[in-house]
Amino acid sequence: MIKTSMGKKSLEIAGPGVDGTVAMLHKAYAFEMSTFHYFQYVANNIEGLGVLHEDFFDERAEEELGHAEEVNERLMELGTNPTDDPARWEQESGVGKLEPKRYLSLRSAIEKALEFERVAIGLYNDLANATKDKDHGTYQLALKLLHDELEDEQTMEDILARLEIQDRR
Secondary structure, eight states: OOOOOOOHHHHHHHOTTHHHHHHHHHHHHHHHHHHHHHHHHHHHHOOGGGGGGHHHHHHHHHHHHHHHHHHHHHHHHTTOOOOOOHHHHHHHHSSOOOOGGGOOSHHHHHHHHHHHHHHHHHHHHHHHHHHTTTOHHHHHHHHHHHHHHHHHHHHHHHHHHHHHHHHHO
């Protein structure tokens, strides 16, 4: 399905703050593409017992790519496109240099993933707060993605807690 930009009335409803919303969505897209790259790299290169969890990291990568696609769709509805330059994803995402090869043990990969989930929670919470009662389409998207990221944070915390129990044995 080919998406086009929103109609005049839709843009009018989105309001005068649409430029700020677009900037936040660009950051969200860059963030999701960066984390997609991180999870994909880890899934393909994880070491030690982490190899037993490659599918988990593949699933996370697919989820992040899906989020990027949803954000991209909203950007297109607002009349713009995200950057197609992977080098800019790290810059625009706010997470800095990824260096996924530094996080190839199961524990370090999950700890880094938990950091990403918490950044995403802040990003989508800010986006929801900025668009509430203004840009309903972006607000609904922000709530959906925030919910997903909150679930992922809990998953990462649960995994780390289980690893702590195993370390104590």
